[in-house]
Amino acid sequence: MINYGFGKDFKNGLKEDNPFDHPKKKLNKKNIFIIFVILLIIVSIFGIIVKYKIINYNPNNKDLTNLEILQNDVEKQMANEILFEEATVTRIVDGDTIVVNISGEEKKIRFIGINTPEYTTKVEYYGKEATEFTKKMLDGKTIYLEKDVSETDEYGRLLRYIWIEKPIKINETEIKNKMLNAILLSNGYANKVKIKPDTKYYNYFSNIEKEAKNNKIGIWQ
Numbered sequence: 001m002i003n004y005g006f007g008k009d010f011k012n013g014l015k016e017d018n019p020f021d022h023p024k025k026k027l028n029k030k031n032i033f034i035i036f037v038i039l040l041i042i043v044s045i046f047g048i049i050v051k052y053k054i055i056n057y058n059p060n061n062k063d064l065t066n067l068e069i070l071q072n073d074v075e076k077q078m079a080n081e082i083l084f085e086e087a088t089v090t091r092i093v094d095g096d097t098i099v100v101n102i103s104g105e106e107k108k109i110r111f112i113g114i115n116t117p118e119y120t121t122k123v124e125y126y127g128k129e130a131t132e133f134t135k136k137m138l139d140g141k142t143i144y145l146e147k148d149v150s151e152t153d154e155y156g157r158l159l160r161y162i163w164i165e166k167p168i169k170i171n172e173t174e175i176k177n178k179m180l181n182a183i184l185l186s187n188g189y190a191n192k193v194k195i196k197p198d199t200k201y202y203n204y205f206s207n208i209e210k211e212a213k214n215n216k217i218g219i220w221q
Helices: 007-017 022-055 065-080 127-138 172-178 180-186 202-214
Strands: 085-094 097-102 105-111 142-146 158-163
Touching: 085 105, 085 127, 097 142, 105 180, 127 180, 158 180, 172 180, 172 202, 180 202
Parallel strands: 105 158
Antiparallel strands: 085 097, 085 142, 097 105, 142 158
16 A cells, blocks of 8 residues: 555644634634724724713703703603693682582682782782683683692692693693693783792793793783
8 A cells, every 4th residue: 555654644734734623713713802802992982972072061052962852751751740630610710710620529729839910809900801811711621730749728729730731741832831820921910929839830930920021911011
């Protein structure tokens, strides 16, 4: 039999030096290392970008789309958390006091956070206009009552915010258009009052009243 010089050495060589064996394994390890380095670089760049955005954050920047989206979600969540009580308006007492029917019972409601001029036993300037406006907005209609902290005032009247339509979210636009307490302020039929602990919308009411004053509307003429 002709010996070509391979024999045992050939077998060992094939085992140790096969180009399709160990070099392939070395190549895989090298690729893993390269991928790791690339990922490390990407993470580092991302960190630098985030740090730059935080340092250069400007709350007045109108291009902060993500911030606006977050705020919008928060406002919607706030509206979803309100426990509304549905009622039907049966009588208007004056601009900030009404009588409603809740599940067959009549209840007197005093609006939270505002005060309209008197138009009952005592008649004050713009009291008639405020009362007529509330009557126009509410008489015979279904409304949605929101409680703050207190259940009633010293006269036994329920203290409530009066929504003529349920809000989609809680912001100044929704409040001005859908809550009668704020609508009365916006149209100059009332002034804001702060009686703790019922102050949930006080800051909104302050802004709305300020706008009515600046525009010299209603009682601010």
